[in-house]
Amino acid sequence: MNLQEYISSGIIESYVLGLASEEERQEFEQLCGQHPELVQARDAFERQLEQQALANAIPPPSAIKAKVWAETGLENKTNLRPVVRMNWMKYAVAASLVLLAGSLFWNLNLQKQNQGIQNELASAREDLNSVRRSLAAMEADASVLQKPGMKMAALNGMDASPASYATVYWDTASKDVYLMVNNLPQPPTDKQYQLWAIINGQPVDIGVLSMSQKPLQLYRMRNTQHAQAFAITLETMGGSPVPKGEMYVMGKL
Amino acid sequence: MNQKGTYSEQELVALLREQDEPAFGYLYDNYAGALYGVILQVVHETETANDVLQEVFVNIWRKIQLYDPSKGRLYTWMLNIARNAAIDKIRSRAWQDSRRNLSLPDNVETIAASTGPKTDDVGLKRVLGKLKEEHRTLVDLSYFQGFTHEEIARMLDMPLGTVKTRIRSALTQLRTLLQ
Numbered sequence: 001m002n003l004q005e006y007i008s009s010g011i012i013e014s015y016v017l018g019l020a021s022e023e024e025r026q027e028f029e030q031l032c033g034q035h036p037e038l039v040q041a042r043d044a045f046e047r048q049l050e051q052q053a054l055a056n057a058i059p060p061p062s063a064i065k066a067k068v069w070a071e072t073g074l075e076n077k078t079n080l081r082p083v084v085r086m087n088w089m090k091y092a093v094a095a096s097l098v099l100l101a102g103s104l105f106w107n108l109n110l111q112k113q114n115q116g117i118q119n120e121l122a123s124a125r126e127d128l129n130s131v132r133r134s135l136a137a138m139e140a141d142a143s144v145l146q147k148p149g150m151k152m153a154a155l156n157g158m159d160a161s162p163a164s165y166a167t168v169y170w171d172t173a174s175k176d177v178y179l180m181v182n183n184l185p186q187p188p189t190d191k192q193y194q195l196w197a198i199i200n201g202q203p204v205d206i207g208v209l210s211m212s213q214k215p216l217q218l219y220r221m222r223n224t225q226h227a228q229a230f231a232i233t234l235e236t237m238g239g240s241p242v243p244k245g246e247m248y249v250m251g252k253l
Numbered sequence: 254m255n256q257k258g259t260y261s262e263q264e265l266v267a268l269l270r271e272q273d274e275p276a277f278g279y280l281y282d283n284y285a286g287a288l289y290g291v292i293l294q295v296v297h298e299t300e301t302a303n304d305v306l307q308e309v310f311v312n313i314w315r316k317i318q319l320y321d322p323s324k325g326r327l328y329t330w331m332l333n334i335a336r337n338a339a340i341d342k343i344r345s346r347a348w349q350d351s352r353r354n355l356s357l358p359d360n361v362e363t364i365a366a367s368t369g370p371k372t373d374d375v376g377l378k379r380v381l382g383k384l385k386e387e388h389r390t391l392v393d394l395s396y397f398q399g400f401t402h403e404e405i406a407r408m409l410d411m412p413l414g415t416v417k418t419r420i421r422s423a424l425t426q427l428r429t430l431l432q
Binding site: 008009010011012013014016017018019021029032042043045046047048049050051052053054056057058059060061063064065067068071072074 | 274277281283284285286287289290291293306307310311314315323324325328329332333336337377379380395396402421422423424428432
């Protein structure tokens, strides 16, 4: 086949303009694969056609582009993208606000909880200290009672108050006197219990009871060099030089 | 896109295949007018041409994967999409119904008359206007109205071989006329 004749036969124009028959098209494409000159000639005509068309372009109404973009979904990609981003921002802001609110609430809760725990801790510490103090006092009492040479006098209730009961511990070495109130009625506010050491039949004042101690804790009283018995009377506030009130308990050493 | 704000055809095709929106915008801005001119030469009506142009670019976007650079330039591919879409439009029942008064070219005089230089003295048609009358009619029927060689032979009562030869002859002159 003569390529030049083929090239100038009109097949190129026919093919490029879409006027060639199916067989002509297939033959042309096959020959193009074999003859670069044919491709070159085709390309040259295509460029001419394109130049001619571009030179004679008629601007279409601008609305068409928008329609194309809308129909292909490009409108969404280009125009709606910022909107989508804004929505995303909105959601992000909303989400952070919710998180912030949640965090604040959480913090407040934690703070409250923390305050509660602090208070509980403080009160527990107080309790603990109080218990420690009691324990220390009781330990001190116990050590006092366990001292060698400690003598004990059980003071039993008298007619005025048969259920009353107290105990006196007397250190034979140091002569210290301790009193444990096992059971005494709460005195009227203007009265006070007073402890007496009975020495040779005479009562000697060895102190008034403040009633500040817890039950079974020891009151340290004034010393006495010796005594045969101890008694408690109810006297006016501040005590009395001699017993005037009713006797509640008494016991021999 | 390079610094000049233009693409090589290879770059353009590659980007279009990746569904690159700016590349498609460039394609539209640079080729819509050229294709619109071609479409108008087929459908003659602005409204219809607008619809066809829209359809053509939507199809270009959707069918870019089908474009085979070994078979020709991108413009040629788009031109054929545009021409086919325009011809399909004028062949469609709806379009024909709307133009019933003009009717299908079942009578050759109407067709021949419509191919006169007065119709569209622009674009490829102006080039065609420089062809001899017998050639011009054939190219118009074939290219702008989309009739097959067989249909043209029947319409013009001309031997098929003569139709083919004359169209080929007319097309060979196109190349010279385009220069």
